[in-house]
Amino acid sequence: MIARERLRKRLVAVHDFPETYMFKVIGENSQDFIARVVQVAVQALSRTEELEEVKTRESRSGKHVSVTLLTRVEDADTVLDVYEVMKLVRGVRFLV
Numbered sequence: 001m002i003a004r005e006r007l008r009k010r011l012v013a014v015h016d017f018p019e020t021y022m023f024k025v026i027g028e029n030s031q032d033f034i035a036r037v038v039q040v041a042v043q044a045l046s047r048t049e050e051l052e053e054v055k056t057r058e059s060r061s062g063k064h065v066s067v068t069l070l071t072r073v074e075d076a077d078t079v080l081d082v083y084e085v086m087k088l089v090r091g092v093r094f095l096v
Contacts, residue, residue: 004080011076020052021073023082028091029058029065036089037067044082045071064093 015021025037034056041051053070073079083095 008076018074023069024096026094033091044085
C-alpha cells in the first residue's frame with residue numbers, strides 16, 4: 001500500500017484531476033486482446049458509454065500491439081484502479 005500511495009502522490013503532483021487521461025497497454029497482437037483491454041477499462045471505470053478514444057498500433061514485427069485509451073478520470077485513485085485490473089488481462093506485457 002505504501003507504493004500505491006507514492007504513485008498516487010506523483011499522479012496528483014503532475015495532473016490536474018479531473019481530466020482526460022491516457023492509458024497505454026502493450027500486449028499480444030490479436031483482436032481478442034484489444035477487445036479485452038477495452039472491456040476491462042470500461043468496467044474498471046464503471047462506464048456504460050464508450051471511451052473517448054481508442055487507438056492501436058502494431059509493432060514492427062507484428063507480434064505486439066499497443067492500445068492507447070483516452071478517457072476522462074476523476075482522480076488519481078481511479079487511474080491506479082484501472083492499472084491494477086489491466087495487469088490481470090491475459091496477454092498484457094507492459095503498462096505505460
